[in-house]
Amino acid sequence: xxxxxxxxxxxxxxxxxxxxxxxxxxxxxxxxxxxxxxxxxxxxxxxxxxxxxxxxxxxxxxxxxxxxxxxxxxxxxxxxxxxxxxxxxxxxxxxxxxxxxxxxxxxxxxxxxxxxxxxxxxxxxxxxxxxxxxxxxxxxxxxxxxxxxxxxxxxxxxxxxxxxxxxxxxxxxxxxxxxxxxxxxxxxxxxxxxxxxxxxxxxxxxxxxxxxxxxxxxxxxxxxxxxxxxxxxxxxxxxxxxxxxxxxxxxxxxxxxxxxxxxxxxxxxxxxxxxxxxxxxxxxxxxxxxxxxxxxxxxxxxxxxxxxxxxxxxxxxxxxxxxxxxxxxxxxxxxxxxxxxxxxxxxxxxxxxxxxxxxxxxxxxxxxxxxxxxxxxxxxxxxxxxxx
Amino acid sequence: xxxxxxxxxxxxxxxxxxxxxxxxxxxxxxxxxxxxxxxxxxxxxxxxxxxxxxxxxxxxxxxxxxxxxxxxxxxxxxxxxxxxxxxxxxxxxxxxxxxxxxxxxxxxxxxxxxxxxxxxxxxxxxxxxxxxxxxxxxxxxxxxxxxxxxxxxxxxxxxxxxxxxxxxxxxxxxxxxxxxxxxxxxxxxxxxxxxxxxxxxxxxxxxxxxxxxxxxxxxxxxxxxxxxxxxxxxxxxxxxxxxxxxxxxxxxxxxxxxxxxxxxxxxxxxxxxxxxxxxxxxxxxxxxxxxxxxxxxxxxxxxxxxxxxxxxxxxxxxxxxxxxxxxxxxxxxxxxxxxxxxxxxxxxxxxxxxxxxxxxxxxxxxxxxxxxxxxxxxxxxxxxxxxx
Numbered sequence: 001x002x003x004x005x006x007x008x009x010x011x012x013x014x015x016x017x018x019x020x021x022x023x024x025x026x027x028x029x030x031x032x033x034x035x036x037x038x039x040x041x042x043x044x045x046x047x048x049x050x051x052x053x054x055x056x057x058x059x060x061x062x063x064x065x066x067x068x069x070x071x072x073x074x075x076x077x078x079x080x081x082x083x084x085x086x087x088x089x090x091x092x093x094x095x096x097x098x099x100x101x102x103x104x105x106x107x108x109x110x111x112x113x114x115x116x117x118x119x120x121x122x123x124x125x126x127x128x129x130x131x132x133x134x135x136x137x138x139x140x141x142x143x144x145x146x147x148x149x150x151x152x153x154x155x156x157x158x159x160x161x162x163x164x165x166x167x168x169x170x171x172x173x174x175x176x177x178x179x180x181x182x183x184x185x186x187x188x189x190x191x192x193x194x195x196x197x198x199x200x201x202x203x204x205x206x207x208x209x210x211x212x213x214x215x216x217x218x219x220x221x222x223x224x225x226x227x228x229x230x231x232x233x234x235x236x237x238x239x240x241x242x243x244x245x246x247x248x249x250x251x252x253x254x255x256x257x258x259x260x261x262x263x264x265x266x267x268x269x270x271x272x273x274x275x276x277x278x279x280x281x282x283x284x285x286x287x288x289x290x291x292x293x294x295x296x297x298x299x300x301x302x303x304x305x306x307x308x309x310x311x312x313x314x315x316x317x318x319x320x321x322x323x324x325x326x327x328x329x330x331x332x333x334x335x336x337x338x339x340x341x342x343x344x345x346x347x348x349x350x351x352x353x354x355x356x357x358x359x360x361x362x363x364x365x366x367x368x369x370x371x372x373x374x375x376x377x378x379x380x381x382x383x384x385x386x387x388x
Numbered sequence: 389x390x391x392x393x394x395x396x397x398x399x400x401x402x403x404x405x406x407x408x409x410x411x412x413x414x415x416x417x418x419x420x421x422x423x424x425x426x427x428x429x430x431x432x433x434x435x436x437x438x439x440x441x442x443x444x445x446x447x448x449x450x451x452x453x454x455x456x457x458x459x460x461x462x463x464x465x466x467x468x469x470x471x472x473x474x475x476x477x478x479x480x481x482x483x484x485x486x487x488x489x490x491x492x493x494x495x496x497x498x499x500x501x502x503x504x505x506x507x508x509x510x511x512x513x514x515x516x517x518x519x520x521x522x523x524x525x526x527x528x529x530x531x532x533x534x535x536x537x538x539x540x541x542x543x544x545x546x547x548x549x550x551x552x553x554x555x556x557x558x559x560x561x562x563x564x565x566x567x568x569x570x571x572x573x574x575x576x577x578x579x580x581x582x583x584x585x586x587x588x589x590x591x592x593x594x595x596x597x598x599x600x601x602x603x604x605x606x607x608x609x610x611x612x613x614x615x616x617x618x619x620x621x622x623x624x625x626x627x628x629x630x631x632x633x634x635x636x637x638x639x640x641x642x643x644x645x646x647x648x649x650x651x652x653x654x655x656x657x658x659x660x661x662x663x664x665x666x667x668x669x670x671x672x673x674x675x676x677x678x679x680x681x682x683x684x685x686x687x688x689x690x691x692x693x694x695x696x697x698x699x700x701x702x703x704x705x706x707x708x709x710x711x712x713x714x715x716x717x718x719x720x721x722x723x724x725x726x727x728x729x730x731x732x733x734x735x736x737x738x739x740x741x742x743x744x745x746x747x748x749x750x751x752x753x754x755x756x757x758x759x760x761x762x763x764x765x766x767x768x769x770x771x772x773x774x775x776x
Contacts, residue, residue: 014680151602152610154544154626156639161686163668165676206594210620214539214665222540224622226614232598234612236624238542244667244689245646245658247639251544258633270633277602279632283551291551292402298549301632358748 005325006034008069008093010060010084012043015098016075019321020051027318030325034069037062060084064091071096071328073126073321077172078180079103079387082111085123085338089115094122096324100189101125101341103180104374104387105349106367108342115338123338124324128316129190130197130336131323134267134309138252138259139198141269147254148275150229153199154236159246159263160187167217174217176377177384182211182219184348188239191250192344193336195237199252201343202227202235204362209355214242218381225351228360237351257302267307273300393713394422396457396481398448398472400431403486404463407709408439415706418713422457425450448472452479459484459716461514461709465560466568467491467775470499473511473726477503482510484712488577489513489729491568492762492775493737494755496730503726511726512712516704517578518585518724519711522655522697526640526647527586529657535642536663538617541587542624547634547651548575555605562605564765565772570599570607572736576627579638580732581724583625587640589731590615590623592750597743602630606769613739616748625739645690655695661688 007023009016016036023031035055036047047056057063064072064087071094074084082102088095095115102108115123129135141147160183172178179185184192196202210222222240229235250261257271272279279301283291290296319335326332346363349370354361356373375386395411397404404424411419423443424435435444445451452460452475459482462472470490476483483503490496503511517523529535548571560566567573572580584590598610610628617623638649645659660667667689671679678684707723714720734751737758742749744761763774 151630152612152626152628154624156542158641163671163676163679165668165671165673166679169673169676206614208614208616208622210622213620215668222620222622224540224614224624226594226596226612226624228596232601232610234596234598234610236542236612236614236626238540238624240540240641242539242664242668243641243646244660244664244686245641247648249637251635253546253628253631253633258631260635272632276630276632280551280553280603280630283553285553285557288551288553288557291554298632360746 004030004032005094005328006068006070007031007321008035008037008063008072009033009075010037010063010072011075012036012038012047013075016073019073019075019317022318022321024051028321028325030329031321035063035066061087064088064093069093071122071324074098077178078185082107085111086114089118089121089123092121094324094328095338096124096126096321097338097341098126099193099341100185100345100348101338102345103185104367104371105342105346106371108345109367112339112342122324122328122334124320124327124334125336125338125341126317126320127190127193127336127340128320129194131316131319132264132309134261134264134307135194135198137307138261138267141259142198142252142254146257146269146271147252147259148256150199150252150254151233152235152253153195153251155191155195155250156238156247157188157191157250158238158240158243159248160239160241161244161246162187162215162241164215167215171383174215174219175383176218176374176381179219180374181348181352182217182221183239183241184220184223184351187241188223189344189348191237191239192347193340195235195250196343196347197340199235200229202229202347202363204228204360205347205350205354206360207351207354209351218377220352223351225354265309265311267309268304269307270302270304272302392418392420393482393716394456394458395419395709396423396425396451396460397421397463398425398451398460399463400424400426400435401463404461407461407463407705410706410709412439416709416713418717419709423451423454449475452476452481457481459510459712462486465566466573470495473499474502477506477509477511480509482712482716483726484512484514484709485726485729486514487581487729488573488733488736489726490733491573492755492759493730493734494759496733497755500727500730510712510716510722512708512715512722513724513726513729514705514708515578515581515724515728516708517582519704519707520652520697522649522652522695523582523586525695526649526655529647530586530640530642534645534657534659535640535647536644538587538640538642539621540623540641541583541639543579543583543638544626544635545576545579545638546626546628546631547636548627548629549632549634550575550603550629552603555603559771562603562607563771564606564762564769567607568762569736569740570605570609571627571629572608572611572739575629576611577732577736579625579627580735581728583623583638584731584735585728587623588617590617590735590751592616592748593735593738593742594748595739595742597739606765608740611739613742653697653699655697656692657695658690658692660690
């Protein structure tokens with residue numbers, strides 16, 4: 001048992017640098033920086049200036065084998081997350097993978113299968129939004145049955161505005177071979193996870209996806225998807241990177257209530273005084289007449305509460321690091337177990353596949369078909385190697 | 389030319405009674421009640437008590453031929469609207485059909501074709517929401533190009549809550565043979581019309597529809613539809629009669645701005661200072677860095693305005709009656725030409741057909757296939773005759 005978890009930070013880009021700073025600033029009391037790795041040789045001087053005495057590696061395998069780290073976080077392009085997670089676990093190193101868990105489910109399934117053979121090691125994923133107090137409250141409300149069985153949900157999440165210059169920053173960004181997708185793979189994984197974490201995993205999806213719709217990119221910058229949970233329960237998911245004004249509105253309708261979340265800051269919770277169907281069936285003809293003549297005050301049938309949260313950027317990420325370390329130290333339950341990462345990847349893949357084939361795609365889709373379709377796009381793009 | 393249009397009110401139920409009262413109360417200055425018709429003999433005494441001296445008929449054909457009316461409004465079950473419209477026009481009587489224009493496009497097309505042979509007669513439809521100042525303002529903004537080309541739209545309209553007792557009021561309500569559908573045919577035609585009036589007619593639709601989902605009825609009480617306008621432009625439409633809390637939120641995203649309408653009362657109009665794509669392409673790497681570090685104030689790129697409207701129930705209907713009469717009297721352009729009624733019926737039919745077949749359905753669907761599917765449901769229900 002360790003007092004502080006020594007974290008290896010693989011990739012000193014935007015995310016890795018941020019995590020290093022959180023730890024150095026004491027925002028993650030049960031963690032310290034064990035070592036840093038980056039393939040860019042210029043990062044060595046940066047790391048040494050910022051974190052003197054911390055070992056620097058240009059190969060993550062030497063970092064894993066350095067003896068200086070108990071755990072790693074994989075702040076590297078998405079395609080690399082699964083293999084890096086496996087390599088860490090193989091060496092007895094706890095693994096926190098960045099989101100998304102990978103680009104295609106086949107590789108994520110391999111990671112999950114390997115992790116399952118190492119139950120003594122901690123395997124988690126950086127779904128920092130699960131640590132957002134608002135979404136934790138919603139999750140607890142829904143799991144606690146406060147709005148009853150979910151009958152419909154929708155999330156319009158177009159606050160991910162990105163200008164062309166963002167896409168032009170690096171050669172792998174927004175390519176099939178380098179990044180493996182657009183908004184579904186890079187920005188929206190948070191909501192793809194939260195939606196399924198709170199409302200469950202759907203059975204199938206139909207989707208319309210815009211590839212290079214309003215940006216000069218190969219991958220998707222707009223998505224409209226409809227999911228089916230079975231038993232008549234449906235959902236809608238809309239995301240885009242070209243809506244400068246941006247909407248973030250998440251609705252969950254249950255048998256006994258409704259939750260509307262706006263801008264990830266305000267949640268309006270409405271609780272019915274009895275199940276909706278009982279209210280419906282308990283009304284006589286006279287009530288119907290009163291309803292239609294405006295004499296029935298529907299507010300008698302429910303109560304509403306508005307929960308207001310503040311945006312606290314950074315604390316979510318630091319909290320996931322803290323929770324990851326706590327699980328290693330004393331078995332504190334994980335907020336985001338690594339094996340949950342497959343859900344978001346699977347839904348993103350199914351949305352791609354639905355749009356490519358024009359079919360309603362089961363969540364139990366053929367992983368080989370997805371990879372074949374993805375590789376066809378990588379081949380056509382001609383910049384990167386195909387995947388297997 | 390007449391000074392006041394003498395209106396024949398066919399059907400003295402909830403709608404017909406309301407229109408009679410509006411006219412009697414002077415809310416429609418250019419109209420008077422010419423005659424009233426109802427198949428229910430009990431309504432004769434009601435009509436004679438309320439509107440003494442106004443002729444009462446139990447057959448609409450005798451009303452049309454009475455010489456007492458210049459025009460009629462068809463406040464009768466939806467299936468009857470097209471034939472009643474044709475019968476009126478054949479007798480030189482101007483026709484205002486209630487919404488929906490009919491249940492299936494074949495019958496509405498016949499009505500439109502007949503009306504086209506009578507250009508001197510006024511043919512309109514009671515889309516009273518087109519007379520809502522809010523939607524008129526939005527229509528003008530969009531037509532005037534203020535938000536540019538539309539790239540996405542969505543309408544969540546679940547404020548149509550109806551208890552079971554509403555459906556149990558009469559034997560034809562919420563049946564395939566008597567009413568021809570549920571929320572798509574009865575409640576949502578207003579939004580199906582406004583959406584297409586403002587955002588255009590889509591090319592195809594995919595849908596999940598709940599038939600008797602949360603009510604004991606044969607027809608739909610919940611709809612989730614995704615439409616495709618071509619060129620990557622998509623839209624979403626969600627409606628239901630079982631959401632007691634009810635959402636009414638309409639979003640339109642354009643190249644140069646965005647409109648968000650909430651509760652049909654508040655419209656937030658955001659105008660970009662230049663087209664979104666120009667803003668995107670005009671940003672250099674330095675702007676991208678500032679964007680990601682929160683130093684770029686995106687509000688510099690747009691201005692927003694909130695338009696607040698008041699709900700004035702009744703004035704919309706009276707306004708459509710007034711406009712219909714004005715068109716008859718002096719050719720004032722119609723707010724809702726009768727031939728526009730087919731759009732809502734076509735989209736409702738396409739949504740049904742998509743849900744029944746599991747296919748993405750073109751707006752140019754086979755009308756015969758729709759009628760065959762509808763008749764199969766009427767036959768199975770066993771309460772009413774099939775249609776042709």
